[in-house]
Amino acid sequence: MSSRRQTQRAPVTSPAAATVFTTVLTQGPVSRVDVARRTGLSSAAVTKAARPLIEAGYLVELDSEQGNVGRPASPLDVQADREFFVGVKITDSELIGVVTDLKARIHTAKHRRLTSRKADAVVSDVAELVGDLTYDSPRYRKRTWTLGVTVAGDVDRVSGLVRYSPFLHWRDVQLAEPVAEATGLDTIVDNDVKALTVAEQWFGDGIGAQSFALVTLGTGIGCGLVINGGVVNGAHGVAGEIGHIPVSGDGPLCHCGATGCVEAIASTDAIVAQARTATGEPGLTMDEVITGARMGDVALRRVFARAGVAIGRGLAAMANLAGPERIVVSGEGLDAYDLFADEIRETFATQAFGAAAQCELILRPLPFEEWARGAAAVAVRTLFES
Numbered sequence: 001m002s003s004r005r006q007t008q009r010a011p012v013t014s015p016a017a018a019t020v021f022t023t024v025l026t027q028g029p030v031s032r033v034d035v036a037r038r039t040g041l042s043s044a045a046v047t048k049a050a051r052p053l054i055e056a057g058y059l060v061e062l063d064s065e066q067g068n069v070g071r072p073a074s075p076l077d078v079q080a081d082r083e084f085f086v087g088v089k090i091t092d093s094e095l096i097g098v099v100t101d102l103k104a105r106i107h108t109a110k111h112r113r114l115t116s117r118k119a120d121a122v123v124s125d126v127a128e129l130v131g132d133l134t135y136d137s138p139r140y141r142k143r144t145w146t147l148g149v150t151v152a153g154d155v156d157r158v159s160g161l162v163r164y165s166p167f168l169h170w171r172d173v174q175l176a177e178p179v180a181e182a183t184g185l186d187t188i189v190d191n192d193v194k195a196l197t198v199a200e201q202w203f204g205d206g207i208g209a210q211s212f213a214l215v216t217l218g219t220g221i222g223c224g225l226v227i228n229g230g231v232v233n234g235a236h237g238v239a240g241e242i243g244h245i246p247v248s249g250d251g252p253l254c255h256c257g258a259t260g261c262v263e264a265i266a267s268t269d270a271i272v273a274q275a276r277t278a279t280g281e282p283g284l285t286m287d288e289v290i291t292g293a294r295m296g297d298v299a300l301r302r303v304f305a306r307a308g309v310a311i312g313r314g315l316a317a318m319a320n321l322a323g324p325e326r327i328v329v330s331g332e333g334l335d336a337y338d339l340f341a342d343e344i345r346e347t348f349a350t351q352a353f354g355a356a357a358q359c360e361l362i363l364r365p366l367p368f369e370e371w372a373r374g375a376a377a378v379a380v381r382t383l384f385e386s
């Protein structure tokens with residue numbers, strides 16, 4: 001990522017500054033003493049690291065709380081609107097964009113249909129959406145320097161290259177450079193599920209957990225894994241592929257070429273395909289499948305129950321291997337939450353080994369803007385990655 005705007009940005013000039021800033025960002029307001037206690041830095045080091053951030057307007061001291069002995073302890077907090085960030089998620093048919101503040105709170109959101117899936121057309125569409133988003137407010141125009149763009153598939157964050165995107169049919173598309181050129185913003189490109197994991201780790205249910213996993217249910221089944229505070233990438237860029245854990249040896253066939261994968265049973269497409277077979281109605285849509293199951297159609301309920309069991313087995317396999325404190329299950333597939341939540345929980349409890357069953361399962365729908373917020377969180381994170 002280029003650094004042409006670095007002079008205007010937060011002066012994060014040392015590892016201690018990055019530690020103090022991220023601690024206040026994710027856990028603030030917090031006193032200097034508590035920052036020191038939580039990070040292992042000395043109080044003097046915290047004060048020294050915080051000073052330039054306060055001077056640059058990124059951190060603020062809140063009003064003193066008088067302690068018992070009359071000694072003021074002014075907690076530090078982030079000045080959230082000191083800088084804004086744009087996040088854009090690219091799907092196969094549209095763009096979802098948001099402007100967030102430093103705490104990744106969404107200030108405005110917009111959608112835009114893609115004019116084409118060709119890379120240069122997508123770059124123009126992204127630039128127009130970013131223009132629309134930031135046009136709304138002079139504050140955004142003056143204090144937005146970084147854009148995060150996310151896409152499903154194999155993405156090389158460092159070079160800004162989309163190696164493979166199945167939904168867009170892209171191979172080896174350089175995305176960061178042309179988008180930066182077209183928008184005038186420093187641009188970081190990342191995988192969509194990894195980005196959502198960062199948002200969850202810093203600003204969501206992952207706060208305070210050293211190890212946790214985010215699982216997204218939908219057209220695909222994705223997973224971001226955080227172990228000992230770091231997002232796991234894997235030696236070959238593949239890790240946490242819960243969607244392709246085999247949970248049913250004899251089938252069905254998965255699009256990946258293997259058999260019995262979680263995704264072959266529990267993805268949105270798989271659920272619709274099984275529902276069509278079960279009912280003999282080839283035109284069924286996912287909405288109709290959900291409605292029918294909610295009305296008590298036994299065959300359709302069985303399809304969801306089977307999906308819930310497959311997901312529960314996949315989650316248990318991951319808990320047994322990686323031992324996360326917490327697993328957040330989310331995604332547009334959770335719109336049908338009521339139809340398989342019990343099966344997910346029961347199967348997980350049965351299959352998780354020993355104490356791994358203590359792993360907390362959080363099942364939660366995911367509004368589509370959250371994907372774009374993930375992209376913005378990746379942009380926020382660049383503050384600490386110089």
Ligand SMILES: [Zn+2]
Nearest residue numbers: 244254256261
């Ligand atoms: Zn598979």
